[in-house]
Amino acid sequence: GCCVSLLLVLSAGGRLFGQATIEPLLQHARNYEAQQNFADAEDQYKQALEISPGNPEVLKRLGILYQTELKLQVSLEAFAKVLASQPQYPETNFFMGASYYALSNFESAISAFNKELATPRPHPKTRYYLALALESEGRNDEAIAQLDKLVAENPKQADALYELARIHKNASLRAIQMLHDLDADR
Numbered sequence: 001g002c003c004v005s006l007l008l009v010l011s012a013g014g015r016l017f018g019q020a021t022i023e024p025l026l027q028h029a030r031n032y033e034a035q036q037n038f039a040d041a042e043d044q045y046k047q048a049l050e051i052s053p054g055n056p057e058v059l060k061r062l063g064i065l066y067q068t069e070l071k072l073q074v075s076l077e078a079f080a081k082v083l084a085s086q087p088q089y090p091e092t093n094f095f096m097g098a099s100y101y102a103l104s105n106f107e108s109a110i111s112a113f114n115k116e117l118a119t120p121r122p123h124p125k126t127r128y129y130l131a132l133a134l135e136s137e138g139r140n141d142e143a144i145a146q147l148d149k150l151v152a153e154n155p156k157q158a159d160a161l162y163e164l165a166r167i168h169k170n171a172s173l174r175a176i177q178m179l180h181d182l183d184a185d186r
Contacts, residue, residue: 022048022058029061038069056082056089064095072099091116094123101133109133128160140167 029044045062052058063078079096082089097112113130116122131146144167150160 022052022055025051026058026061029065033065033068038065041065054081054085056086056092060089060092060095063092063099067095067099067102070102072103075099087115088119090119090121091123093119094126094129097126097129097133101129101136104136106133106136110137128157128163131160131163135163135167140171143167 025044025048029041032038032041032044042062042065045058045065048058049055059078059082063075063082066072066075066078076096076099079092079099082092083096093112093116097109097116100109100112110130110133113126113133116126117130127146127150131143131150134143134146144164147160147164150157151164
């Protein structure tokens with residue numbers, strides 16, 4: 001009993017020490033990102049990974065940095081490393097989905113967004129981007145269902161309301177054109 005408790009305290013202390021030693025690097029990286037100095041931010045994250053190899057938070061942030069720089073394929077590699085060890089690591093599936101979406105790989109984006117929705121606290125924009133990916137795949141009914149859920153949760157969700165109106169308007173225009181074409185055939 002006492003030895004197990006001591007080991008837990010020591011291992012927790014070790015983790016805290018590792019986190020404490022990389023925290024200044026993460027702060028510097030955030031400052032560099034705010035200044036749009038991405039090369040120095042990347043260096044800070046890489047130094048943090050040398051101290052704490054495989055650290056999921058550092059890998060996620062590095063992936064987001066790559067995404068910001070539109071190095072989308074590299075961002076996917078960073079996110080995949082996080083998810084390989086922790087499939088539900090907070091918001092990582094969302095950011096992976098966003099990279100896939102930006103690469104027009106909508107099926108992979110949909111899969112990643114659905115995985116994010118299965119996490120305890122999904123990124124707030126997950127359902128919205130899932131709807132966009134579904135629409136991009138021509139799955140408008142599913143996209144509308146996601147947007148309806150989003151508006152039900154937050155009736156002031158302007159982006160979702162706009163997308164709903166746009167999808168419905170486009171469907172109406174298609175139906176009007178089909179009616180016009182039918183009439184022309186007579």
